[in-house]
Amino acid sequence: MSIILDIQNVTHGFGDQIALDDISFSVKKGEVVGLIGRSGAGKSTLLRCLCALERPQKGSIILNGTDLTKENETSLTKIRREIGLVFQHFNLLTSRSVAGNIALPLQIAGWSKDRQKARVKELLQLVGLEKFEKKYPSQLSGGQKQRVGIARALAASPSLLLCDEATSALDPEATTSIFNLLNDINQKLGLTIILITHEMDVVRRFAQHILVLDHGKLVENGTFFDLLCKSSDQGPLQALLADSCPQLPSELRNQLQHQPSPGLMPVLRLIMNENTALKPLFSLMAERFHVETILLQGGVTSIEEKLTGDMIIGLKGEKVFEAQAFLATNVQHMEAIGYVPVDR
Structure with a gap:
């Protein structure tokens, strides 16, 4: 144009x-x-x-x-x-x-x-x-x-x-x-x-x-x-x-910590484009790394009539760090928000 x-x-x-x-x-x-x-x-x-x-x-x-x-x-x-x-x-x-x-x-x-x-x-x-x-x-x-x-x-x-x-x-x-x-x-x-x-x-x-x-x-x-x-x-x-993006719920935000320790799960923000948003990434992580994905806020939405993933998740299981590395190479943007208790 x-x-x-x-x-x-x-x-x-x-x-x-x-x-x-x-x-x-x-x-x-x-x-x-x-x-x-x-x-x-x-x-x-x-x-x-x-x-x-x-x-x-x-x-x-x-x-x-x-x-x-x-x-x-x-x-x-x-x-x-x-x-x-x-x-x-x-x-x-x-x-x-x-x-x-x-x-x-x-x-x-x-x-x-x-x-x-x-x-x-x-x-x-x-x-x-x-x-x-x-x-x-x-x-x-x-x-x-x-x-x-x-x-x-x-x-x-x-x-x-x-x-x-x-x-x-x-x-x-x-x-x-x-x-x-x-x-x-x-x-x-x-x-x-x-x-x-x-x-x-x-x-x-x-x-x-x-x-x-x-x-x-x-x-x-x-x-x-x-x-x-x-x-x-x-x-x-x-x-x-702030009003257009998912935010960590206040009850979790109040418990947010910035260093990993036993009993805490990592909280991540994921951004995915239309090619990634519908891929079974969480199922693959469960199969490969025995990690459970918890959706805390957000999901799949649309921007300019294109599917887009914008979500905050928590990970818990055996190999959460390996799962994070897997996500980092399969989504368009990932940021670490912090850590919250696994069982509240």
């Missing part, structure tokens, strides 16, 4: 405060990218730079071959039509109907009424609101409002869609519905989407490529599976992954 967005050495600040510190990454055409970080990480500033509402003090932002940092305001007005924006709180005009809200960017772009009407009809069908064109925002649920927001963002056929905390104002059911819609749009249109969020579970399910910001720095750049294999590292990633 070709590169649609190339960010190189972007630095931006406000007074003495650095908001973005030498950020570099690229996005391929058709990718779904998750941009995550805690409050104050720099996500909002980067978003404003990506859609040319803020000009960074250093670096380049190249969209479809054009460096946004070098264009004048007249050129940027046209370029911004290549970028769709979906907002956290919808930003719909209450005085306009659903159709009127979707048509707004087309009116600004000078489309004829007939073209506007045809495009609005097409977009209503795309987002599943065919019978809602005459309704007003006050008559819609949160999920329906966001569907209108997505349709409006797609009106001018952008090449890049930026979703700024697009589901944080929605309940879990509506959140799933909206992201399923965005996934369908990505598949049908080949549209490049950047999801700006602080919710790791959202990007786990929908993003192919993940960027992690912390205090203005890009601290991680890879797939969610890559991040899982680093989750024991100290720092911002550990806190962001």
Whole structure:
């Protein structure tokens, strides 16, 4: 896939405060990218730079071959039509109907009424609101409002869609519905989407490529599976992954020891890819090493519709160290958490 967005050495600040510190990454055409970080990480500033509402003090932002940092305001007005924006709180005009809200960017772009009407009809069908064109925002649920927001963002056929905390104002059911819609749009249109969020579970399910910001720095750049294999590292990633990864139950955590001794079993975290997750590794260990595997937390899940193993286990039996060596060569990532009593 070709590169649609190339960010190189972007630095931006406000007074003495650095908001973005030498950020570099690229996005391929058709990718779904998750941009995550805690409050104050720099996500909002980067978003404003990506859609040319803020000009960074250093670096380049190249969209479809054009460096946004070098264009004048007249050129940027046209370029911004290549970028769709979906907002956290919808930003719909209450005085306009659903159709009127979707048509707004087309009116600004000078489309004829007939073209506007045809495009609005097409977009209503795309987002599943065919019978809602005459309704007003006050008559819609949160999920329906966001569907209108997505349709409006797609009106001018952008090449890049930026979703700024697009589901944080929605309940879990509506959140799933909206992201399923965005996934369908990505598949049908080949549209490049950047999801700006602080919710790791959202990007786990929908993003192919993940960027992690912390205090203005890009601290991680890879797939969610890559991040899982680093989750024991100290720092911002550990806190962001806490709700998406298995954790040792508190009653075991309180008994956790860091040195082996008689009566203790090793506790391990295992990460397995789709080729390994369904292999009978534990049965093989029982047969070869007479070791019993105890699942303490986690199991087999899916990332980007691929099976992935992410679990915490305990081992007890005759040859636990040999079993650990066997696991280390058969899973993608293994980390030793500590030791807990075999019989509690």
